[in-house]
Amino acid sequence: MTAQWAYIKDLPSLEGKEVIVKGWLYNMRSSGKIHFLQLRDGTGTVQGVMVKKEVSEESFMTAKGLWLEASLEVTGSVRKDERAPSGVELSVSGISVIQNPSDEYPIGKKDHGIDFLLDNRHLWLRSSRQQAIMRIRERVIWSAREFLHNDGYLLVDSPIISGAAGEGVSGLFEIDYFDSKAYLAQTGQLYAEAAAAAFGKVYCFGPTFRAEKSKTRRHLTEFWMLEPEVAFYDHKDNMDLQEKLICAIVTGVLEHCRPELESLERDISKLENIKAPFYHLQYGEAIEMLHKLGSDTPYGDDLGNDDETILTQQFDRPVFIECYPKSVKAFYMKEHPEDQDLVLCDDLLAPEGYGEIIGGSQREDSYDRLLSRIREQGLPEEPYDWYLDLRRYGTFVHSGFGMGIERVVAWICGLQHIREAIPWPRTIYRLKP
């Protein structure tokens, strides 16, 4: 019987069988008459044990000459072994080299700096740590979409290229669009609002772009944002949705990605603690609390990064900061009915110092007030005519928010750098690879 190709993740169920593993050599150790080939194939890792007297002299010498990341087809029988992390090892009977590199692999076994690793992102993705992060990222997105789909939301994607400026012209990437100006989307929200008037419960999900020269571990110039928008939801309904969505995401990751979290050495109990209800602070209360904790941010200012860090360290679950001053927020947010200096908005801050992962608001649904807000902020009216139409034809109470996928992934994985939370990070000085 000829051996069949098997994925490493399936080997525990193939004990005693002869299989072929197609993959790469990520490490190798040898004791002279026995080689330990560490193999990976994208589904998992397994140790291939090659004993000199059990294979041909040629095979044994071939294995000895392998460089790291050689691509291989390894034939062997699956054998139970208590010393193996997955419970099984491969007793190697034959090896076929697809390609043996002629140079040493740039990423070594010891620590590297972030700069070097980012330069080698195309190779770094092969590491077990990056594999774990990307699997969790996929689960975060999957869980969010599953939750929204099951709750009756329609995915209505927004354009990437837009003639309107969105939240303001600064921070937009300008492109040449057949001799006129266009911009890369900073948000899909305005389009999601139009879609909400058509379909009720909607969301968009895609890449967004910010030309800010931000150089921090929380920023990317290209990042993925999930933006639900719901007809007839007010500020409170909006926060309830955010809470449910975050809980669904965390639950999904805990259910499906425990090995990945463990390999990242994430403190899982901190994630298991993420349950409704989250904490709520009014903006004024947050400022008061910050003053007691030593911050000097005056009432009326937006919270700084340090403020977010200090604040979230006080809580073991995410915390909503509600109703910021109108002056520091976007023109489309609805004025607070009891205090016209505030707006009906919320930022959701993730615990452990991670800070803002969601920004949302109830939208201004009055045509007149929205128009005057556009004028107050000195924005051009013409690009927003279609947006104003939404208030002209059947205006409706509605709310929505934007969730930054990479920030959520960074928080759930416990990452130092948001750059690890996306396969190909784009930052101000990094366009390659």
Added chain:
RNA sequence: UCCUCGGUAGCUCAAUCGGCAGAGCGGGUGGCUGUUAACCACUAGGUUCGAGGUUCGAGUCCUCGCCGAGGAGCCA
């Protein structure tokens, strides 16, 4: 745009007061039948980011530039 820190072997870093350029990993050679970032011995490997300057002497001090990181601002 501003502030702070950094750039030394392929990688991660060290080098005292300004006084011979070092280590670990990786590479090479040899050894080892259970290794887990394997281990042991030997070995090769340098335009100390660049340009000036001070000095008997500069990786180290000064000036300018380049590159990167962290942070501020702004935001998800």
